[in-house]
């Protein structure tokens with residue numbers, strides 16, 4: 001690995017390689033067919049793929065960046081016994097990026113990485129495999145500045161999977177960005193809905209509502225021009241769900257906030273739940289439209 005590239009570029013390059021490896025683990029466990037499902041809470045599951053992918057990501061990144069604070073979704077991931085999963089490659093394309101001056105002085109101690117080893121677990125267990133992503137989000141001073149969204153089941157011509165990345169003041173890569181659709185298309189949850197979530201959808205006056213799994217996949221739909229706005233007026237998403245998607249969306253000129261229009265903070269001591277929901281769009285105009293549409297009563301209910 002090039003030791004000459006600035007830390008943030010190396011960390012993003014490592015995250016791309018580690019996410020690819022985690023994606024292979026996710027596919028291998030599905031092929032073997034022994035998912036080892038554990039119920040963590042209501043509508044909240046964990047599988048062997050969530051556990052193994054997280055072990056791979058945390059072991060690999062903490063071995064190379066020992067002073068970076070890394071927070072993963074799953075509990076009980078002892079990293080000692082994970083040498084089988086160590087991935088120390090770093091993506092060459094990312095390593096060759098020109099690091100903007102704004103990101104050059106960042107030290108390991110300044111960084112908090114939020115890891116969702118498998119976003120869309122419900123969909124993974126139900127066979128909606130294209131909704132599944134691996135998310136690695138890099139934050140500095142509480143703000144998401146870089147991120148990786150890996151899709152293990154994206155079908156290319158000759159290989160499985162693709163990795164989308166974004167870096168502040170640099171841009172995005174790994175996919176072809178699309179313009180927002182002509183008519184208003186909303187993307188939202190398919191497995192965690194409730195009456196308040198539905199109310200927030202109705203007020204948008206959308207031409208179409210797409211119901212898909214995962215925060216990563218929904219933000220990808222925005223980036224590819226398949227949807228205009230991502231609305232989820234409910235707690236349930238956590239910091240590891242939104243850090244990487246928000247970083248990539250920001251790098252593409254978009255915006256992700258809660259349904260009141262406030263940014264989440266990604267410091268290590270922040271509470272994990274995104275209590276006041278998620279509202280995201282590829283540009284400020286669509287984002288403003290959505291914030292204004294949400295009734296005050298609903299905003300009050302969520303922030304109570």
Ligand SMILES: Nc1ncnc2c1ncn2[C@@H]1O[C@H](COP(=O)(O)O)[C@@H](O)[C@H]1OP(=O)(O)O
Pocket residue numbers: 042043044045073116118119120121122188189190191192193212213214215232235236237238241
């Ligand atoms: N009620 C909930 N309980 C647990 N996780 C949730 C809940 N709501 C959302 N999430 C997390 O946020 C992601 C996006 O939500 P949704 O697909 O419902 O829009 C889910 O895939 C899940 O992440 P994960 O699959 O990593 O546990």
Ligand SMILES: [Mg+2]
Pocket residue numbers: 044045046073121
């Ligand atoms: Mg989960």
Ligand SMILES: [Mg+2]
Pocket residue numbers: 116118119120214215240241
């Ligand atoms: Mg998730």
Ligand SMILES: [Mg+2]
Pocket residue numbers: 050073116117118119120121
């Ligand atoms: Mg997860």
